[in-house]
Amino acid sequence: MQITRHINHTGRRQIKRSEVQIELLEDREVPEFRVNLKLDNSNLSPEADVYVEAYHRNTSQRFEFGTVAAPIPPDEMKLDQIDLSGPTLFRVKVVDNSEHIGRLIASAEGISPRAEEDEKNESLMIFRSAPDMGNLTWKMAFEDEKPVLCINSRIPEAKSQLLGNPFFQALILPAAFREVLLFVCINDELDEEEGWQADWLRFANKIAPEEQPDDEDPHIIVGWINEVVAEFSNRHHLCDHLISRMEEQSHG
Numbered sequence: 001m002q003i004t005r006h007i008n009h010t011g012r013r014q015i016k017r018s019e020v021q022i023e024l025l026e027d028r029e030v031p032e033f034r035v036n037l038k039l040d041n042s043n044l045s046p047e048a049d050v051y052v053e054a055y056h057r058n059t060s061q062r063f064e065f066g067t068v069a070a071p072i073p074p075d076e077m078k079l080d081q082i083d084l085s086g087p088t089l090f091r092v093k094v095v096d097n098s099e100h101i102g103r104l105i106a107s108a109e110g111i112s113p114r115a116e117e118d119e120k121n122e123s124l125m126i127f128r129s130a131p132d133m134g135n136l137t138w139k140m141a142f143e144d145e146k147p148v149l150c151i152n153s154r155i156p157e158a159k160s161q162l163l164g165n166p167f168f169q170a171l172i173l174p175a176a177f178r179e180v181l182l183f184v185c186i187n188d189e190l191d192e193e194e195g196w197q198a199d200w201l202r203f204a205n206k207i208a209p210e211e212q213p214d215d216e217d218p219h220i221i222v223g224w225i226n227e228v229v230a231e232f233s234n235r236h237h238l239c240d241h242l243i244s245r246m247e248e249q250s251h252g
Contacts, residue, residue, distance in 0.1 A: 012104045012105055012106055012107055013043060013044070013094075013105060013106040013107075014106070014107070014108065015039065015092055015094070015106050015107060015108035016040070016108075016157055016160065017108070017111070017157050017160035017161055017163070017164040017165065018038070018157055018159075018160040019037065019038050019039050019040060019108070020035070020036075020037060020038075020090075020092050020108055020111060020164070021035070021036040021038075021114070021164075022034070022035050022036075022052075022090050022111055022113040022114065022164075023035075023036075023113060023114050024088065024113035024114065030078045030079065030080050031078070031079045031084065031088070032076075032077050032078050032079065033054065033077050033079065033090070033113060034073075034077070035052055035065065035073060035077075037050065037065065037071045037092070039068055039071070039094070039106075041068045041069065044068045044094055044105060044106060045068065045096050045098065045105070046067065046068050046069035047067055047068070047069065047096075047098060048067060048068045048094050048095060048096045048097075048098075048105060048106075049064070049066075049067055049094070049095045049096075049097060050064075050065040050066060050067060050068060050071055050092070050093070050094055050095075051063065051064060051065060051092070051093045051094075051095065052065055052090060052091075052092050052093075053090065053091045053092075053093065054079050054082055054088050054089075054090050055082060055088070055089055055090070055091065056082055056083045056084070056085070056086050056087065056088050056089065056244065057083060057086065057244070057247070058083075059081070059082040059083040060082060061079060061080075061081040061082045063077060068094060086237070086240050086244065087112075087237040087240040087241045087244055088113065089110050089111060089112060089113075089166070089241065089244055089245065089248070090111040090112075090113060091107065091108060091109045091110070091111065092107060092108045092111070093106075093107045094106035094107065109248065110165070110166060110244075110245040110248060110249075111164050112164055112165070112166050112169060112241050114163065114164075124146065124147075124196070124199055124200060124203055125146060125147050125148070125149055125176070125180070126143075126145070126146055126147070126148040126149065127148075127149050127151065127159045127162055127163075128148050128149070128150050128151070128159075129150075129151055129152075129153040129155075129158045129159060130150035130151065130152065130153055131153045133150070133152040133153070133154070134152075136152060137151070137152050137155065137172075138150060138151045138152065138172055138176070140176060140179045140180065140183075142183060144195075145196065146196040146199075147180045147183075147196065147200075149162075149172075149176050166238075166241035166242045166244070166245040167242060167245065169236070169238055169241065169242075170233075170238040170239060170241065170242040171242075173232075173233075173236075173238065174229050174232065174233050174238065177228070177229050177232055178225055178226070178229045180200060181200065181204060181225045181228060181229075182222070182225060184197050184200055184201060185212070185221050185225065186218070186221065204225075204228045207228060207231045207232060207235065208224065208227055208228045208231060209227055209231065210224070210227070212224060
């Protein structure tokens, strides 16, 4: 149901990324989404209403999700009322209508949904909050099990930000993917037919315009890696999501 009343934004709490997980289901005639809400209700009225909004540019679609105490998704979550020509972002709002109609008491903005294939991609890499990194924001570590993307533990909610914040995703993931592929392709001591190295090459060959070249020329190898990273970025609309989030912030 579309909510049209004015919402007062005074004194709202910021909902953490770890409290919201949104999955976008695009492999159907009309895209749908799923939401997993784990709201910290310690400072929220249990009777406050919860809404999830999908939006792109000037179009949006709002869905009622019950209350803080009893979050209930609607029967249908089809995205059939917004512009789907670009990346879809989400926001979550908690509204207290008990004393002041439309008083916004908590919200999260600019949430990037996870696509169904993201779980497969995430299995290729471990995300870890790491101490003692000084002012370095992130770095790659290569372990026997799989590559580890280490994020400075000084960054609040580092892993949740990486999974749901367009800024983190666009500025970190392409560089991290490039570093892993360079490590695999240039390191002669690695076994490219077994272990996580083989998983990464299968993943890269699956999304690359052309399969990995059988060539030792570093210029050719780097060129192929750049094509893989570009295709990964295109599939996940990384720059589009980043621009949408920046435009949203610039308009207040």
